[in-house]
Amino acid sequence: MRDVYDFLEDVRLRPGLYAFQSSVLHLQSILLGFNVAVEIHGTAGSTAFDAEGAFREWLRHQINGQYGSLIWGYAIELEAKDRGVPPMDLFFELLDKFRAETLR
Structure with a gap:
């Protein structure tokens, strides 16, 4: 692995291996x-x-900004609950968008 993004790509493939119950907070x-x-x-x-x-x-x-005062892992878990999607799926959706917008 070269950097944190390589690590996260491995997590994307096997989230349960790295984060207990695929929790974004654990990630x-x-x-x-x-x-x-x-x-x-x-x-x-x-x-x-x-x-x-x-x-x-x-x-x-x-x-x-709804969960802006919370740590980001917990904010994503709450947002995922509001949207009715798995938190880890939302994390990777947001990660892809973050990378596309900030790592040009």
Whole structure:
């Protein structure tokens, strides 16, 4: 794996392997650990998925700020419940949109 996005593509294929009950909140915890490891080892720098990162800021505008004060994993789980879709599916839908809009 080259970066966090490679890791997330593996999670997309097997979410239950990485996140208990395919929970986006658990996935966020894994990404926090990933970010800490990056900082400790001084490799590629922080990712967009830390607590105050670019993904959270972008997400606030995608779900109308309704859950803006919550950590992003929980906000996605609540939004998925409101939409009646699986939370992990919504996460990857949002991730694809985030990447398309911000990683040009």
